[in-house]
Each structure stands twice: as structure tokens, then as C-alpha cells.
Amino acid sequence: PTVFDALTGRFGDIFDRLKKRGALSEEDVGAVMREVRVALLEADVALPVVKDFVTRVRERAVGAEVLRSITPGQQVVKIVHDELVAMLGAESETIDLAAVAPVPVLMVGLQGSGKTTTTAKIALRLKDKERKRVLMASLDVRRPAAQEQLRVLGEQAGVPTLPIVAGQQPVEIARRAMETGRLEGYDVVLLDTAGRLSIDEALMDEVVAVRDATKPHETLLVVDAMTGQDAVETAKRFDERVTLTGIVMTRVDGDARGGAALSMRAVTGKPIKLLGVGERIDALESFHPERVAGRILG
Numbered sequence: 275p276t277v278f279d280a281l282t283g284r285f286g287d288i289f290d291r292l293k294k295r296g297a298l299s300e301e302d303v304g305a306v307m308r309e310v311r312v313a314l315l316e317a318d319v320a321l322p323v324v325k326d327f328v329t330r331v332r333e334r335a336v337g338a339e340v341l342r343s344i345t346p347g348q349q350v351v352k353i354v355h356d357e358l359v360a361m362l363g364a365e366s367e368t369i370d371l372a373a374v375a376p377v378p379v380l381m382v383g384l385q386g387s388g389k390t391t392t393t394a395k396i397a398l399r400l401k402d403k404e405r406k407r408v409l410m411a412s413l414d415v416r417r418p419a420a421q422e423q424l425r426v427l428g429e430q431a432g433v434p435t436l437p438i439v440a441g442q443q444p445v446e447i448a449r450r451a452m453e454t455g456r457l458e459g460y461d462v463v464l465l466d467t468a469g470r471l472s473i474d475e476a477l478m479d480e481v482v483a484v485r486d487a488t489k490p491h492e493t494l495l496v497v498d499a500m501t502g503q504d505a506v507e508t509a510k511r512f513d514e515r516v517t518l519t520g521i522v523m524t525r526v527d528g529d530a531r532g533g534a535a536l537s538m539r540a541v542t543g544k545p546i547k548l549l550g551v552g553e554r555i556d557a558l559e560s561f562h563p564e565r566v567a568g569r570i571l572g
């Protein structure tokens with residue numbers, strides 16, 4: 275199951291009926307789009323995103339070519355598909371490693387979002403799929419078990435972690451990680467910052483200090499799909515302070531409503547690059563707008 279399933283079911287009902295119909299009038303399109311609007315809002319998609327989407331589809335759908343075609347219902351579904359893809363960002367984006375090695379990648383997010391697990395998942399993926407030499411470092415000195423958690427995950431992934439030095443502060447650890455990365459010839463250094471239960475100044479100041487010390491090429495925010503619109507709000511707040519380059523959305527395998535994934539790009543302008551789809555260390559997928567739209571439309 276994924277967060278898109280509920281919407282897939284709703285859209286299936288709406289569009290199966292539509293496709294069976296012959297001629298369509300402007301009023302028919304209006305009625306269908308009212309149903310689409312309700313379905314998107316119930317899936318927790320942000321209101322401005324829904325309004326914009328419905329307006330665009332309606333404008334294109336009431337055109338003469340569509341309504342007078344032999345299969346107007348299918349034409350409308352095609353427009354919905356295209357506009358969904360546009361809403362999700364059109365192109366599928368990957369982690370950009372085109373920089374001088376070792377490439378610093380900063381992982382940020384709230385506590386419990388899945389940040390540490392995702393860091394290890396990304397490390398495994400870069401190692402196996404892109405043949406990169408990856409070093410991971412935990413900068414979380416607040417939660418006593420955090421650095422040890424990353425080390426254990428690193429062992430599962432077969433990816434080394436920076437040796438833990440008791441008493442070091444996040445910026446010092448980050449500098450040591452980059453230095454080790456340079457001296458030992460790593461391609462990528464993944465920096466797992468500490469999270470908090472909610473956004474506060476201390477969290478942001480720490481992330482900013484680490485960013486200034488390491489000049490990350492990618493700054494990836496990990497957010498939990500289950501938190502709905504809060505995930506989008508979190509992305510806005512982080513982006514204001516540290517300029518995100520992408521989003522990783524976790525727990526897409528859960529039964530959340532999908533609205534966060536659907537609104538993220540349109541609201542924040544930042545691409546979702548990866549999806550966390552389970553607890554296992556290999557449960558990470560690329561985000562393909564085309565595939566997600568295809569999936570939602572059955």
C-alpha cells in the first residue's frame with residue numbers, strides 16, 4: 275500500500291464513469307472537476323494547489339477540440355494526467371554529485387522523520403548503484419544513541435561511518451568528516467544532522483553553522499508523509515534558513531493521504547528526489563512524476 279492508494283480509488287470511480295460517457299458538455303466537465311476538487315482536498319492536497327490544478331484542467335478541457343472529439347472523456351483524463359505530472363515537477367530529479375570530491379551532502383529534518391535511516395539508505399544506493407565511495411557521519415550529539423545508530427546502519431549497508439570522538443560538537447565533527455573524506459579519497463560525505471521534535475532556533479542555528487562549515491552540494495530535507503501539510507510547512511521553514519536542494523519523503527508505504535507528496539513541489543518549488551517505502555535499508559525509490567501520476571490514474 276502507498277499514500278497514493280486512496281486517491282487512486284477516488285479518481286478511478288470518477289474517471290471510469292467519465293470514460294464511459296459519449297458526448298460531454300461544459301457543465302459535465304464542471305461537475306467532474308468539482309468531484310476531482312473534493313477528492314484532492316480529502317487527500318490533503320493544499321488548497322491553492324487544488325484550485326490552480328482544477329482551473330488549469332477545466333480551461334484546457336472545455337476547449338472545442340476536446341469536447342467535440344470522439345472520446346472526450348479520455349481526453350479529459352489525459353489532461354488530468356498531464357497536469358498532475360506538471361504539479362509534481364515534470365522531470366524526475368536525482369541526487370546531484372557533480373562537484374569536487376568529496377561531495378558534501380547535508381541531511382536535515384525533524385526527529386523521527388526517518389533521517390538517520392534515510393541517510394544509510396542513500397549511502398547504500400550510492401555505493402551499489404553509482405559505485406561511489408561513501409562516508410557517513412552523525413552530527414547528532416544530543417541523542418546519546420544517535421551516532422551509534424548510524425554506525426549500526428552503516429554496518430548493514432557496508433558503508434563506513436566516521437569514528438565517534440566523544441565530546442566533539444557538530445561543526446567539529448562535520449569538519450573532521452570532510453577532512454577524512456579528502457585524506458581517504460571518498461567521493462561523497464553524508465552528514466546526518468540532529469533533529470528536534472519541532473523547529474526551533476537552536477536546531478536551525480546548528481544546521482546553518484554546519485552548512486557554513488561544509489558548503490554542502492546537496493541539502494536534503496527528510497519529511498514524514500504521515501505528517502501531511504506539516505511536512506510542507508517544515509520544508510518551507512528549512513528552505514528559508516538553509517536553502518534546500520531536494521526533499522526525501524518517508525513512510526510513503528503507510529496509509530497517509532498523499533497530500534504532502536502532491537503539494538510539496540507546487541508549494542515549495544523544491545523537488546521530491548526520493549521516496550522512503552519501508553523500514554528496510556533498501557526501501558528507497560526514485561521519485562518519477564510520470565509514474566506517480568500514472569499510478570494515481572490507475
Ligand code: GDP
Pocket residue numbers: 383384385386387388389390391392469523524525526527528549550551552553557
Ligand atoms: P530520525 O529520528 O529522523 O533519524 O528517524 P529514524 O531514522 O531513527 O527513523 C525512525 C523510524 O522510522 C525507524 O523505526 C525507521 O525504521 C522508520 N522509517 C524510516 N523511514 C521509513 C519509511 O520510509 N517507511 C517506514 N515504514 N518506516 C520508516
